[in-house]
Every structure is written in structure tokens, then in C-alpha cells.
Amino acid sequence: MNTLLQVLYVLFVILQAVIAFYLLQPTLLLVVYAIKKVLGLSKPEVNAAAIQEGTPRSFAAIITAHKSLSLVPPLVDSLLKQHYDNYVIYIVADACEDEPLTYDHPKVKLLRPTTRLNAKIRSIDFAINNFIQPHDVLVIFDSDNLAHPDYLSVLNHYFNQGHRAVQTNLQPKNTDTLYARLDAAGNLYNNFSDRLMRKELGLSSNIWGLGIAMETSLYREIIYQHFLGGFDKKIQADIVKKIPLLAYAPEAMVYDEKIDNGAALEKQRTRWINAYFKYFKYGWDVLATGLGRPSFNLVYFGINLLRPPLFILLAAAFFLAAVNVFISLAMTGFWLGVVLTFVVSFFLIVLLMQREKKIFSSLFYLPFFVLRQVKALLKIKAASKSFLQTENNKVLYIEDILNKQPLPKI
Structure with a gap:
């Protein structure tokens, strides 16, 4: 006893x-x-001269839309206003049969799957399989996002530095309700602890499920077995073991719609909490890999993947x-x-x-x-039984964001 x-x-x-x-x-x-x-x-920020140098990578901007295309036009508009030219936008309109949307632009490819995909991962794969040309890098967006005009220019700079995967800086698109501001506060906290300070310490950044850019060849190496939620949990656990550093680009701004009411918050967090437990084993896998190599970067990453x-x-x-x-x-x-x-x-x-x-x-x-x-x-x-999609409805354009929160052009 x-x-x-x-x-x-x-x-x-x-x-x-x-x-x-x-x-x-x-x-x-x-x-x-x-x-x-x-x-x-502190690590210096990217400057205007730096982003003009190096090889212009070919980017595929993948927009995953599910059931609604109402927020896609503002995102496409923000991407067409980039201070960078070598990219193609792929819109995957999943389960949007009754949603009218057309584009007659050489940089925009609208894809309508004949069968419903009902999963972000499947939508990304569908876009990759329908590329109209080879792309060095793919960037993943949700339909409610907006991209700063310097977004792709900054990303190109990071890939020219030799990085193979880069997480960009998620900022709130809307802060008009109490819950939206609280949701934004959580993002700011995570940006600091799991991204900015990782960059300062020379460690790999955690990713979001959006605004993540990676070499197309790297993404193709990842195999998925589950499709309901946890996209970021799975992908970061695999990527961080394959490359020296999962970088963070604080200068590359992507704006995301924040939850504006309690019911929507519950639905979103139910999905996130379920994904945490479903993919809990990947934290142990990264930790064990880090101890075996050994690699402090992987050990630290694995410990924080296990964080409740x-x-x-x-x-x-x-x-x-x-x-x-x-x-x-x-x-x-x-x-x-x-x-x-x-x-x-x-x-x-x-x-x-x-x-x-x-x-x-x-x-x-x-x-x-x-x-x-x-x-x-x-x-x-x-x-575990349904997708529990978060409904977004804030139709804002990039000018609305920049006029409200002006950012210096890089």
C-alpha cells in the first residue's frame, strides 16, 4: 500500500x-x-527592398468554400490586388450547386466538384488535382478570409530564404461584437506564444488551418485518413518532422472572420476540442521523434501539441x-x-x-x-458525427480593413 x-x-x-x-x-x-x-x-522585419529580390515563385491560392460562396468575391478581390503577379486563384465550390458565381479572369479558376466533398482536406486535394499549371507553393484560405496587398510578396521572400512551409499572420477581420473581440484576443495570445516567440527563439511555428503556405511537393507527401476537423493538427505534426523549420511570417497579414455570438462559438470550439483529442497521439509522435533524433525544436513542438x-x-x-x-x-x-x-x-x-x-x-x-x-x-x-461548420456572414473588402487599421506598405 x-x-x-x-x-x-x-x-x-x-x-x-x-x-x-x-x-x-x-x-x-x-x-x-x-x-x-x-x-x-529581436528578429528584424522584412523590408521593401528584401521582398523585391529573388526568384518569383508560382503560387496557387486555394480557397475552400462549403455551401456558400457569398464571401468569396471579397477574398478574390484582395488576391487580385496583390503587389505580386505570379499566382493563380483556385476556388473550390463544394456543395454550392445553387450558388451563382462566375469569373472571367485568367488568374481565377472556379472549380465545382460533381460530388460533395464535405471536407476541407478533400477540397484542397481537388484543387491540386485541377491545377492549370505547375505551382511551386500553395496557400490555403477559407472563404471568409482577406489578404493584405503585400501578402504574396512577403511569402515569396520567405520561400526565397529557403523555407519550405510558412505560417502567416492571422488578424481579425471583424471586432464589432463582444464575442468577436474575445475570439480576436485568443488569436493574439496564440500569435504571440505559438508563433512570434517561436520565431524569436528560432523554433518551428504552430500553424492555423488557414494562411499556411507550403511547397506543393511537401503537401503531397502528407496522407490523411480522417476528414472531419483537425486539418491543422495533422498537417503540422507531419510537416515539422520533414523540414528543419516551420517558419512564421508576421509581415504577411491574412484576415479571418471572428465568431460574433455565443452559439457559433460553442459550435466552433466543439469541433476544435474534438480535434484536439482525436489528434492527441500526434503530439506524442512529434515528442518521441524529437527525443530520438534528438531535436529540441521537435521536443518543444511536441510538448505544446499535447497542451490542453x-x-x-x-x-x-x-x-x-x-x-x-x-x-x-x-x-x-x-x-x-x-x-x-x-x-x-x-x-x-x-x-x-x-x-x-x-x-x-x-x-x-x-x-x-x-x-x-x-x-x-x-x-x-x-x-465526431458531423462537420459542424461555422457560419460566416461578414462581407468586408480589404479596403474596409486597411482604412480602419492602416498598415505601412512593406
């Missing part, structure tokens, strides 16, 4: 160490960021604080301090990364956001 208790205690200590690491990690990254800024060691959603981490911290009331009051105080430190760090990161002040002010309503995610967790079984 004593041996069993000792084993359980050791496991309890390990669990506490893991949860504490995840929650204190953003604070450590903030400290590193501040030190690099003070010492002038933030609301689960916070729930675990409060649970540990409660359990420690019966074991060690000092540890209870420690866990309350960890939670407070994380919350302060989260607020500071959003304050640092935001472009609109109202995003930071929305953080005081975070408990409502967390509650919606708890409700999403309780509905997780639904995500």
Missing part, C-alpha cells in the same frame, strides 16, 4: 509540474521578449489548488499564484499585440467566453 501511495504521489507531482509549466510558459516568453527588445536582439485548451488548464489549476488544501496550504497558495500570473500575462500579451484598444477592454468578460467553451466540451460527441 505504501508503494502504491508513493507512486500516486509521484504521478501527482508530475501532473502539477506539467500544468504549472503550461500556465507559466507565457510569462517566461514575455520575459524573454522583453530582454530581447531591451538588448536589441486553456480553459481546461485553468480548471486543472483550480482543482489542484483545492486538492492541496488537504495536503499543503503552501501549494494551494502556489496554484492561486500561478493562475493569477497566467491571467496577468494573458492580459499583457493581448495589450502588446492588439491593434484596437477595444480588444483589451473585452477581456473583462472572459468568464462568459470560458463558460461557452465548457458547454462546447459537453457537446464533444456531436463533432
